[in-house]
Amino acid sequence: MKALPVLALVFAAAVSGSWPAQAATDFSAAEQSVFMEDHLGSLRPPLTLHYVFRKSGTMEEAFDDKVDLVLTAQPDGSCCAASPQFFTGKRAMTLPPVEGAKGNPAILYFLERDIKEMQRLTKGQPNYFRKRIRMAVYQGATVRDTTLPYRGKPVAVKEFSITPYLDDPNRARFEKLANKSYVFLMSSAVPGGLYGIRTRIGGASAGDAPLMVEEMLIDGAGAAPKP
Template sequence: MTILIRPSLRFAAAALALATLSAPILAAEDFSPAERALFMTNHLAGTKPPTTLRYSFSKAGSMEEGFEDKVAVKLKAAKGGKCCLATAEFLSGAHRLSLPEVDQAQGNPAVLYFLERDIREMNRLTKGQQNYFRKRIRMAVYQGAQVQDVTVSYRGKSVPAREIRIAPYVDDPLRVRFEKLANKTYVFTLSDAVPGGLYAIRTRIAGETADAAPLIVEEMLVDGGTASPR
């Protein structure tokens, strides 16, 4: 299974499908810069297996009890010795997410693992359909993403990165069904200076007033990175 994502953003495993649209094969110029950066870039280029990509995971906010945990993506040589066969230990205990292995991964599987958990959480909180949330995320990455160059701190050094920001539900015609969560934002931070090319993914649901604490803030951060202010 190749995780260099095609237009439908599909994993072969249905549980990790990020879109239900049967989009046609498109030329490279038909993809947005955000799509190419997130889903069509070989983040694992130059990675020599075996190795493990490690991330911290945190959840905070006023809506539910927070927690801190770990994510590990283990990369082994795939058939022919190429990188990589990927397996994941995504959180632990009651928070653990069971995920299939990914054969011949190229894009960093941690991106889709994080989004799969996020989609399941949106389903739990709103009772909305998982495929609908997948579609909204895909459309936001294609149509409404803001992309900017930034500098981040990795192991005490400043390194260049690219930040991709989306708000999939702000203009959602069905937002009335989950108005409290509709201002949710996603920020993906990519950097060639960190193992696996993924520095962090952060989501935030603001409080109901400007002075209120955020309802939910979640962040998956590469080992050696610096957490964002909440």
Template sequence: MRLAIAASLCVLLLSLPASHAEPDKRDFSPAERLLFMTPQLKGLQAPMLLRYTFGKTGSFEESFADSVTVSLSAKEDGRCCDAKGVFLSGARKLQVPDVPAADGNPVILYFLEHDVREMKRLTRGSEYHFRKRIRMGIYQAAEVRDVSLRYQGRAIKGKEIVFSPFLDDPNRPKYEKFATKSYRFTLSDAVPGGVYGIRTSIPGESAAAQPLVVEELLIEGAKAPAR
């Protein structure tokens, strides 16, 4: 099971946009570089535990609150980091692979793997198709903008990446209720691990209606893990 999950994460990270260009023969978008090619863990002192809150709300299903952690330990050379994640708990828990010698924060890929599985569960569609649409959205249509944020009582600066990968999907009629789903990634060098938050939202059927589903991961903080 763990090998299968690791393989699916690699598919999400490495799948190419519609041009099918080789990775070393095409330009990566600014959003791709920020999400997948930035050494977000660089400079952290291991051991460290990155802690995130996770919440689900909306009219479509029962709401819940949970947590996500990424445990960082020193590599053999003493530098940061080998990463081990825990994504949600109990029946909702997603088994995620350890990431040795991690540069980027794996919580991004863990969230996306969870998201793809949720899209499959809600629509009975193909995980491969949803992965491809998300990666195409990041490559082709994501907007990147500067934002001001608050973290532990102080103002910080960050980048926000926003896209809606299913709006122009030819398969949209198969899951029309969920096709307006939007994704928002908020990154900042001022928070440990570089990921301030990730949010997905599926609006209701009218402007006045409550959203169908909102899922949001937010940085809570970082600390040395309990011994």
């Protein structure tokens, strides 16, 4: 499945092949950094990128798990063909491999799982959530430069934050989850370019504990900042 060349052109002919497309030359800075850069170009396969996944909050049971992205060389020796191992044991998910990967497919694997969870929680349609995320990255991402620890040393990270459902015209259908935020942490100082992704659904008021927090951080990273 050669998903990544398509992803690089449209932000996301996602792992499922169903992310909405847009004009091939019309991309925001956030889209370019998160979905279109050659995150894997400097890597020398075979190797595996390891990520730590944590879920917490008051809505559902918390858990810790892991996500591995197994990278192997293309027939010409270039990087990479990518195969995911998303969660372990009874939580393990079946996701398709990606050939000719340039951007880091772990980002889209995370988002596809997130969208399935949104569908489970709200009974909404996956393509609707994909569209809201795409439009938020395209139109409304907040960008901030920060520094975070990686393997005991500070590294430069660019943070892209979105709230795709806050101004949703259909917000009333998903009101409990409307304040959900997404933070993409990108850094050329970590292998694969992805420091981490974090989502957060806040409580009913500012002082309440969050309903749900999910984060996927590269192994060796410190804690992601709150959005």
